[in-house]
Amino acid sequence: MNILELFNQLTLEVILTTAFAVDANIQMGENTEMIEKAKGVLRTPQIIRLLARLPFGNSLLKLFEHVQGNQNYFPEIAKQIIKSRRQQGPTGRKDLLQLMMNANDETTEEQASRLTDDEIVAQCVVFLLAGFETSSNTLSFTLYYLAVNPDVQEKLRAEINDAIESNAKKPLNEVAQHIEYLDCVIKEAQRLCPTLAQVNRECSEDYDLNGINIPAGTEILIPIYFLHHDPDAWTDPEKFDPERFQSPRKDARHALQFLPFGAGPRNCIGMRFALMEIKIALVKILTKFRFEKSPETQVPLAIQPGFTLSAKDGVHVSVSRVYE
DSSP, X not given: OBHHHHHHHHHHHHHHHHHHOXXXXXXXXXXXXXXXXXXXXXXXXXXXXXXXXXXXXXXXHHHHHHHHTOTTXXXXXXXXXXXXXXXXXXOOOXXXXXXXXXXXXXXXXXXXXXXXXXXXXXXXXXXHHHHHHHHHHHHHHHHHHHHSOHHHHHHHHHXXXXXXXXXXXXXXXXXXXXXXXXXXHHHHHXXXXXXXXXXXXXXXXXXXXXXXXXXXTOEEEEOHHHHHTOTTTSSSTTSOOGGGGSTTXXXXXXXXXXXXXXXXXXXXXXXXXXXXXXXXXXXXXHTTEEEEOOTTOXXXXXXXXXXXXXXXXXXXXXXXXXXX
16 A cells, blocks of 8 residues: 555644644545645645745746645635634634634733734644645655565564553553654654755855855755765665664764754754654554555655655555554
8 A cells, every 4th residue: 555645644634633623534535635735735846946046936936836726725724724713712722723823812922922814824834734744754754664674663563562561551652752763763764765855044144164155145055865865974874774873873973964853943843743743653553563565665765856855656565464
């Protein structure tokens, strides 16, 4: 089966439910058009994204989105969600939407920066799209590498089962956070297939780097994919080896050699949420199912660029039930 399609359904439903209290029942076959619309937004061709950096770029990007029919789809959904929450009144929820709406209220502390309705809509769209595909890609890539590395998969399954048995009274999210080898497996999948191939920053002041002058206002691109595959930092960089992230090997690397969520004060705001979602999903799935190569499994996996890196033709593996 194509597990990428299944994880697209899962992660879109998770972000809608947890951040916005919307029960879309996507995994039950409802509202599936949202997935295709989201893919359309995130599959902007490379040439369009490059041209968008030019002075007329924003107009070109808007034109492309209009032709694709995606320009207003998610903003309208966000507006409907906000309208419904306001009509519903106080619910006691402290989800993402409620926090933003609280920052919009007139009761906001004096001198505090208040969000406008347009800003809330924009942030809703960003969180919805970013929280959907990044997590589904990471889950798919991780299980792909486990399918083509069965020894790693069995070791991870054994550690998951041991952790669950020895912490039977603890909630699953707490148990999942402390399985070291699970963390290593996810990080190695993120190293080989980072969700973002690069991130950009703007130089805030003139800077001299080894004789190269970088003027203030210059856009700087940080090549995450290259950093994660740099042979000077990673031995046999194309090999899937989760033990890279165990001591003492991990202690010998520069902290900024591994940037799946960026770094610094503007790193991914959803990092903790994403990792918790991914870990809980993997623990639940791997206790029940085994993943193996099938005749349709690509080795190596074909990757396509967009706003994120994703599997070009999906992630096809064989899935069987585990009886233990």
